[in-house]
C-alpha cells in the first residue's frame with residue numbers, strides 16, 4: 058500500500074470527496090481516510106436537494122458553481138441528477154404567495170405557478186388551501202442514499218485516488234516540508250492535509266470549533282412508503298420560506314413570520330423546515346426539525362415526528378405510512394455558512410456550518426483546494 062500522497066483528505070462526505078475530485082483533476086495523488094466502513098454521515102441522511110435558486114450573496118455564487126460541478130461529475134461518474142422542475146415552493150397563504158412573487162421579480166429562475174399547476178406537480182392531490190407556488194429553476198435533485206456513495210465508488214476506480222475505509226485520522230505533525238498523519242491503521246505522509254469531518258470538527262479541533270461558535274444541529278427525518286403518486290420536485294413549504302436567504306431577504310417574509318408566530322408557534326418551536334422529496338423507489342423523504350446543542354441527546358421526540366408527518370400529509374392531501382426514522386446531524390453556527398481554518402502547518406479544516414452542504418459543498422471544496430491546498 059502506498060503511504061505517500063500529495064493531498065490527504067479526512068472524511069468521505071460530499072465535502073471531503075469534493076476535495077479529492079478537485080485534487081485528482083489536477084493530477085495529484087490523493088488518499089481519503091474514512092473512519093466508517095461506508096458513508097453514513099450527513100451526506101446520506103439528507104434530502105439530496107441542491108437548492109441553488111433560494112440562496113443569496115456568497116452562498117448563491119457557491120451554489121451556482123456547485124450546480125455546474127454536480128452536472129459535470131454526474132456525467133463522469135454515472136450519477137443521476139434531476140434538473141428540470143427539481144425544486145418547488147408551495148404557497149397556502151397570501152403571505153407565502155407574496156414571498157414567492159417578490160422573489161420572482163428579482164430572480165429569473167423563479168417561475169410562479171397556479172394552484173392547479175402545484176397540485177399537478179404534487180401528483181394530482183393537495184391541500185384545499187393551496188393558492189399557488191413557484192418553480193425553482195436553478196435547483197437540482199439527487200438521491201441522497203446513493204449519490205455520494207457512487208461518487209466515492211467512482212473516485213476509487215480512478216488513477217491516483219485511494220479511499221481507506223474504517224481508518225480514522227488521529228492527528229498530524231509537520232515533518233520537513235510534509236505532514237506525517239497518524240491513522241488507526243498506521244502513518245501516512247502527505248504534502249497537505251484537509252480535514253472534512255463535518256460536525257466532528259468539535260471532536261478533532263475543539264478550540265477552533267468553540268471559537269467559531271460551532272454547535273451540532275440535530276434533525277428529525279423520516280422515509281415513507283410510496284404514496285402512490287409521482288412528485289418530481291423537492292417541495293418546500295411555509296417554514297422553508299423563512300429559512301433560505303433569498304426568501305428571508307423579501308419584505309413579505311416578515312409578514313409570514315409574524316403570522317406563523319401567532320398561528321403556528323408549534324412549527325417555530327421545533328424550528329421546522331418542512332419539505333419533502335421522492336426517492337427513486339417512490340418513498341418520500343420528509344422532514345425536518347432543528348435542535349442545536351453541544352452534544353445531542355440520543356432520545357428523539359415522537360411529538361416532533363408526528364408534527365412533521367401531519368404537515369406533509371396536509372400539504373399532499375394524503376395519508377403517509379412511515380418506513381424509517383433517523384436523526385441527521387450537521388455543524389451549525391450563528392453566522393458563517395462554512396469554516397476554513399488552518400489547524401496546524403499543512404493541515405486545513407473545511408466544514409460546512411449550515412444545512413446546505415449538498416447545495417454548495419462541491420464548489421467550496423474546489424475553491425478551498427485551489428486557494429489553500431494546491
Ligand SMILES: Cc1cc2nc3c(=O)[nH]c(=O)nc-3n(C[C@H](O)[C@H](O)[C@H](O)COP(=O)(O)OP(=O)(O)OC[C@H]3O[C@@H](n4cnc5c(N)ncnc54)[C@H](O)[C@@H]3O)c2cc1C
Nearest residue numbers: 068070071072092098099100103226255385413414415416
Ligand atoms: C437531515 C439533513 C438534511 C439535509 N438536507 C440537505 C439538503 O437537502 N440539501 C443540502 O444542500 N444540504 C442538506 N443537508 C446538509 C448536508 O447534508 C451537509 O451539509 C453535508 O452533507 C456535509 O457534508 P460533509 O462532508 O461536511 O459531512 P459528512 O457527510 O458528515 O462527512 C464527514 C465524514 O467524516 C468522517 N469522519 C469524522 N471523523 C473522522 C476521523 N477522525 N477520521 C476519518 N473520518 C472521519 C465521518 O465518518 C463522515 O463520513 C442536510 C443535512 C441533514 C443532516
